[in-house]
Amino acid sequence: MIEQLNKTPARVCLLELLMNLEPHRALLVKILNEAHIAQDTSVEGFGGIMNNITTNNYLTFADKEIPIEGRGHNRALHVSVKCLDHIVAKVLIDNGSSLNVMPKSTLDKLPFNAPHLRSSSMVVRAFDGSHWDVRGEIDLPIQIGPHRC
Numbered sequence: 069m070i071e072q073l074n075k076t077p078a079r080v081c082l083l084e085l086l087m088n089l090e091p092h093r094a095l096l097v098k099i100l101n102e103a104h105i106a107q108d109t110s111v112e113g114f115g116g117i118m119n120n121i122t123t124n125n126y127l128t129f130a131d132k133e134i135p136i137e138g139r140g141h142n143r144a145l146h147v148s149v150k151c152l153d154h155i156v157a158k159v160l161i162d163n164g165s166s167l168n169v170m171p172k173s174t175l176d177k178l179p180f181n182a183p184h185l186r187s188s189s190m191v192v193r194a195f196d197g198s199h200w201d202v203r204g205e206i207d208l209p210i211q212i213g214p215h216r217c
Contacts, residue, residue, distance in 0.1 A: 150211040152178050167192060172203060180206065 086093045105117060116130065135141050145161040156174060169192070185204040192200045 147212065151208050152180060154178055156210075175206070178208070180208070 086096060105114065109117070135143070146158045147161060148155055148157045149159050150156075154177065156178075185206045188202045188205045190202040190205075192202060194200060
């Protein structure tokens, strides 16, 4: 019976955890003291922020962002991201891919220093079976969040 219990995933109430464990409580208070949101944030907006905190490794969308055909559509997901203070439109989100690819034409539009590009011996095989050499690897800081018009 003990073995079976050890294999059962446990869920702990966050409030109970915070009430009983001082290190967890102290960390949450620290995070809350450092978190800032705009004063005019609506209750719905605040709910979205809280969802971002409790959801890990997921993209979430407001109801108004869902296409007419609903959540079951199979169209590609593109978002805009901010990279080095420049907006990059139509970034394809593919969480099943093992490689993040950026066309050189896009990279050429970003203000980065060439020394940040590391050489790579990786070869990418496309869906049609063709092989493409990778120009290099680079770590770019991106910001993803709600777009305000």
